[in-house]
Amino acid sequence: MAGGANESVFAAAYAVATGLLMMEPRITQEALERAVATVVAMPNFVDIDADRLRRELETNNNVHVAGYSVIDDRDFKAWIQSARETRQFAFWNRYRKYLELRKRMPHEVVEQLDGLTDDILDRLRDPHTDGEWGRRGLVVGDVQSGKTSNYTGLICKAVDAGYPLVIVLAGVHNSLRSQTQIRLDEGFFGFDTRLNLRADQENQRIGAGALPGAPFLVAHSLTSSSDSGDFRLGTAQGTKVIPGGKDPVVLVVKKRVSILDNLYKWLAVRSEKEESMPGGRVIRGVPLLMIDDEADYASANTNEFRDSDGKIDEDANPTNTNKYIRRLLTLFEKSAYVGYTATPFANVFIHHEGWQTDVGEDLFPRSFIINIPAPTNYLGADKVFGLDRPGTDGESDGLPIIRPVLDAEPVFPPKHNKELLVAELPASLHEAILAFILACAARRARGDISVDNSMLVHVTRFTLVQQQVARLIDETMTDIRRQLEYPGTGGDALDRLETLWRNDFEAHGPLLRSMLEDHKLPPIGWDAVRAELFDAARRITVRQINGSAKDALDYAEHPDGLSVIAVGGDKLSRGLTLEGLSVSYFVRTSRMYDTLMQMGRWFGYRPGYADLCRLYTSPELVLWYRHIAVATSELREEFDLMYATGQTPDQFGNRVRAHPDGMLITAANKMRAAQQVRAGFSGTISETVSFDISSAERNLEAFSNFLTNLPTAEVTDGRYVWDDVSGVDIAALMTRVETSRESWKANSRAISDYISDRVANGALEHWTVALLAGGRSGDIAHIGPYKVSLIKRTNKSAEQRGKYTIGRLVSPADEMIDLGKEEVQEALRQTIKAWEMKKPPKRDQPRDPSGPFIRRQRDSSRGLLLIYPIGTGSGQTPLMGIAVSFPWDVNAREIEYAENSVKQLEELFE
Secondary structure (H helix, E strand, C coil), rough: CCHHHHHHHHHHHHHHHHHHHCCCCCCHHHHHHHHHHHHHCCHHHCCHHHHHHHHHHHHHHHCCCEEEEEEEEECCCCCCCHCCCCCCCCHHHHHHHHHHHCCCHHHHHHHHHHHHHHHHHHHCCCCCCCCCCEEEEEEEECCCCCHHHHHHHHHHHHHHHHEEEEEECCCCCCCHHHHHHHHHHHHHHHHCCCCCCCCCCCCEECHHHHHCCCCCCCEEECCCCCCCCCCCHHHHCCCCCCCCCEEEEEECCCCCCHHHHHHHHHHHHCCCEECCHHHHHHECCCEEEEEEECCCCCCEEEEEEECCCCCCCCCCCHHHHHHHHHHHHHEECCEEEEECCCHHHHHHEEECCCCCCCEEECCCCCCEEEECCCCEEEHHHHHHHCCCCCCCCCCCCCCEEEECCCCCCCCCCCCCCCCCCCCCCCCHHHHHHHHHHHHHHHHCCCCCCCCEEEEEEEEECCCHHHHHHHHHHHHHHHHHHHHHHHCCCCCCCCHHHHHHHHHHHHHHHHHHHHHHHHCCCCCHHHHHHHHHHHHHHCCCEEEECCCCCCCCCCCCCCCCCCEEEEEECHCCCCCCCCCEEEEEECCCCCCCCHHHHHCCEEEEEECCHHHHHHHECCCCHHHHHHHHHHHHHHHHHHHHHHHHCCCCCCHHHHHHHCCCCHHCCCCCHHHHHHHCCEEEECEEECCCEEEEEEHHHHHHHHHHHHHHHCCCCEECCCEEEEEEEEEEHEEEEEHHHCCCCCCCCCCCCHHHHHHHHHHCCCCCEEEEEEEEECCCCCCCEEECCCCEEECCCCCCCCCCCCCCCCCCCCCCHHHHCCHHHHHHHHHHHHHHHHHHHHCEEECCCCCCCCCCHHHHHCCCCCEEEEEEECCCCCCCCEEEEEEEEEECCCCCCEEECCCHHHHHHHCCCC
């Protein structure tokens, strides 16, 4: 049988086995074995790979999802459950079966998706609700974590419930818009929109529509999945499709002003004059649902919106894309807007009172913000790069899949222009290409033949440079294919492939598979991989994915699988999914959270090949991703705290805007509502993670003098602790400490200013100070009158002279050093309460209190300073790491960062 036929037979067998498991009261290993035995005994499935079927069923039924939490305005009335009694949810029921049977989505994930989309709809309005209303919401998930599946499910349910018009804003590039339309063709429409813009029975059924016995459900689209299939005014005017008519209309459009303007013109014909509405016109009786994919990109207003007195200027002119999105929403008497993003920072920086006369309110998610943790089989920044939380179960150095790139800078200088000439590829890129060939071959050896495989190459934003890189990669692949097809004709490709397999994949395989135990990955030998090398290599094509290239990642056009090396820039860094991505080569630099996270296409689901994935990138970028993993984790803890304490979206938005992490989390022009260089420290912890070696002596002297002037302390459990130190003295110490510009969360000058301000207002007057020490085997140093063993922290920036960068400085238990037993128990109780409130709660109850709840236990007068002397080598001056844990203080004001931080921003935002 051909590869495609084999896959279709296997898919059918998987569907039958899944159906059998659904009839089991509990999915146990015994139940799974019974299902496999029953299926392989059926005449149609006697030739399928029983081990592969068992492995995929085990993997997909061993996935757990963490609970999600919702911050909302409580201004809603649950309606979806009662609506089920009178409305047929045919689109959703068909889509759910498609996810379970065709996409093989784990049952628990589908269950969560069902509950989550119900919760989102409840927070919108029942489309049958009378009167004028508008809702604004935001759904936050991880990069490549399944947001498209989420909003496809939401669209299905919304249409079932009675929303007649859905507009999906899908990025700014044709490639992403086309890919989004394909996903909706498969999940919602059930037919190929390229064949006919009008839904009829003759259209080719695909996706959910191709399920055996699936009903044909009528819906119209004036857009298609072809590259040129965006909304066209002339085409729309030539049809009889009416928004709000008998059948639903779903449109997938780019966030381009010309497209949005034409869409507005088509809709405005059906409007009537209404002077009280922004824009002066309104469409009544047609509820609109707008889905904004990558909502932090292009949608936010980056123009100034305040007058000279700092008040909202209702006559200000928003940026064009933002303006046209708001024009569309305010054109409708009833509208609901839901943004989806993995990097929500720009969205919560939108001013919650933003309003302009012509276009109405801004897009701040005033109605709700939903935080969705990823399932356990998702590979995110925390798993790939590690969280670096010493002394806890969360400590991790990340998966051993990262390979440092040290030779790319001479070929691709950081500040090169479009005229750069690329004569040859770096050796590290050659190795990455070999790794991709090995990953493709190894997947084939595991039985995954008719599958997609992708490699990402992201080294420049200039298309002319990308063209040269793509040509050189294509020449390299041609040479490798020749050597594999005709062994003995010269070249060492096979030897290099074997060496890389044995030294990398084989050497690291056991550890990787143990760290990915829930993925059920069987080991593979070299002989099995070698047998598949040529077939794997000859299927690989090289494509440029940029604004001027005609190439596209048309996975749907290759039912037997597409293997591609995608060379690109910005188009690869926003929303575009690279199916079967196993190897990434990424050396482009940025230091803004949202940009870096969106560029991280390697995050996602890697069923059956997670141990074959490799990331080739620079050590500096690894450090920044580690910082992001910790900062994102902490912001999500803040989210849980706000959720548990009943805060509203505007309170959460203010909280994020004032957070120290707000300095680098998004572009400066998206932070106008945050005054861009101001931060508040209330309820946060600031710690040094990067050090300048040149300031080590001065900092040691500052801390030695400070500790010498304190009352004598006795050592207890390897640490010295002082109670009731004056806040004035702590602020003075911070003025003498020099923190690195790279240690952006612990700017000593800003910390000093904040403490001084709070002391002047009767807060932060009393401090606990702790000098901590390492183990008995550590080097010894004198810090003032105290002899301590130095703490060990690995230098993760060894390649940068004069720098010393670590992961996480603080062990969470250290932050409780000043709390009594009852306070610790209360912090844990509140942490558990927040965990229990999630829908559904996580499987594992927290055993330790989380940071935000720990800091809640102190009143506003108490602060904590932790001092960590770090050893860098025998005889070397220790580095003085600090962590400042601030209590919650509702009266605290924001502090403007000192000059060096302002300069840092200018440098980063060039």
